[in-house]
Structures are given as structure tokens and as C-alpha cells.
Amino acid sequence: MRVLGVDPGSNITGYGIVEVEEHDGKPDRTKLVAVDYGIIKVDEEDIFHIKLKKIYDEISRIINLYHPTELSIETAFYGKNFQSAFKIGHVRAVVILSAVNSGISVFEYTPREIKKAVVGKGNATKEQVQFMVRAILGLKKSPEFYDVSDALAVAICHINRTLVPEQARYRDWKAFLKAHPEFLSDDMNVKLKRKKK
Template sequence: MIILGIDPGLAIVGYGVVEYIGNRYGVLDYGVIRTDSKTSFPERLKIIYDELSILIEKYNPDDFAIEELFFNKNVKTAIQVGQARGVEILSAINKGLEVYEYTPLQIKQAVAGYGRADKKQVQEMVKLLLNLKKIPKPDDAADALAVAICHSSCLNFKEDFKMK
């Protein structure tokens, strides 16, 4: 099974493509999609959509997993990132993929075994679980890989996490 994990964003969208077969992981790709703040908002959304569409075509994932948003500060930023997240989901839906979403707590629990794990603990576990030599950089890519790992651990219950 190939899983595309997404850490949603506007300026930086993290992605991680993981192959999961028989409790073994293989990393196919990870990285980020960046958009420049000087670029118009609609154009930034188009860049994200186009780049994610290319990734989906290239890796043909079986499932698309994305982190739910959690904001408590800047409302304007939250709205823009929410709109970007919608575009990220649309790129998956338009390619015929089911979309699964996980809270930060669920992701930390699945990856580190503790829902209140800090970022460094989660990143270290991503490195260990995926048998990588170093922690993936930037952080957004590591977070996206964590989303993919979380989804793999929830495969027996994935209907519970399907976006409705």
C-alpha cells in the first residue's frame, strides 16, 4: 500500500510518500511544496494544487492522509491555511483518492506512543520507524511522514478516519 501523507499549509506544504507492506515501511519520497508570500493568494493555491496533482500521478497512492488543522492564534492565517487545505484535499479527490484525516494527538499517539509527545520525539520516531539515517528536513516533511505512519497504523479502522 502506498500512502501520501500531508502536513497542510500555505507557505509550506509537507508531503511524505510511504510504502507499507507487511508491517514494513519504505520511503518513496518526502519534501515540501513552497509558495512565495509575494505571489497572489489564488496563484499560491494553484501552485499547491498542481504540485500535489503531479505527486499523486507520479506515485499513484492508495490512500491520502492529512492532518486536521489546529489553530488558536491568528484567524486570518487559519482561514488561509484552511483554504489551502481544501485545495490539497481537492487534488486528492479529483484523482479518485479517499481522504483520511487525523488530529495532531492521534498522529503523536500512533508514531510516538504518547499523544502529548513533543516535536523532537515524533521526529526521532519517524526516523527510527522509517529506518532513515537522519531526521527528515524540513520539519513539515517529517510531519507529513508522521501522518502517513499514523494512517498505516489505523488501516484496520480506516473507515473511522475517512473524511465525510
């Protein structure tokens, strides 16, 4: 399984390709490798539709070079600046079109879903996402741009969502530990029982 994650932007679009290694013939989501990552930077002075063509062409080139099986992308985010959100919507469209034209399935995730999948909380900062992406992928140093760490995070989020069955997901750490007491040391078990009293 090889996933292309994209963090769309009108001037800088981050991308990251993450591959899942196999263990006993099955994908192992604990063994993730960053195949490649970087940014697609367009000239701020270019006319907008020229920027879109450059982004489309570059995503198409990346797909043809690395042959990802799926594309995951951040959903549209509507902040205070409508014009900016409108432009990002166009960028998302050309990225999705590039994937569809290449026969790749497309999956979309909200910023909150991505942060929760990577950091464990939906309101994590960009610094926290960057730190966890580096740790999960075993990178020697953090990516230079948040656009890149966000793109890698989108790919990681999709891998987690795909390889972890719905029934195995937990709403929080307490629910997970309750279902898996074997992960608790004896001291921790005692402390949890005392809190319940």
C-alpha cells in the same frame, strides 16, 4: 498500500509517501518504506490564490508520479491566529480536492492522534515526532523540515489505524502488557506482581 501524507501550510506544505511492504501476501505494518518526501514551497510574495493553485498542481503532480492509494492529512488546527488557520483551511481544501479529483480516498487525523500513533503520547514535541519517524522508516538522517516529518507521521498514523483492528488497540502500555504477558521477561513479571500487592 501506498499512502500520501500531507502537512498543510500556506507557505510550506510537507508531503511524504509511505509504502507498506507485504509479508505472505498481506500488508505488514512493521515494514514501512519512505518512497519520497519533501516540501512544496511557494513564493511568500505571491497572491494567495496563486499559492493555492501551485500547491494543487504540485500535489496533483506527486499523485500522478507515485500513484498513492490513499491520502491522509492533518485536520484543521485552530490556534490563536485566526488568519493563519483560515489560510491553512484553504490549503487543506486544495490538497483534498486534488486527491478526490484523482480518485483517491481521503482520511483526516488530529495532531494529537498523529503524535500518539507515532510517538505513543498525544503531547509529543516535533523533535520527538521527527526522531520516531526516522526510526520507524529507517531513514539515514532526519528530514530537514518538521513539515516533512509531520507529513510522514500523518501517513504512518493512517497505516497504523488502517492495519490494526479496533479490538487490538490498547489505551496504554499497561493494558497492552496485560493482554500480552509473553512480551514480558520473568524479572518484569515478578516486578509487576509485586506492585499489584
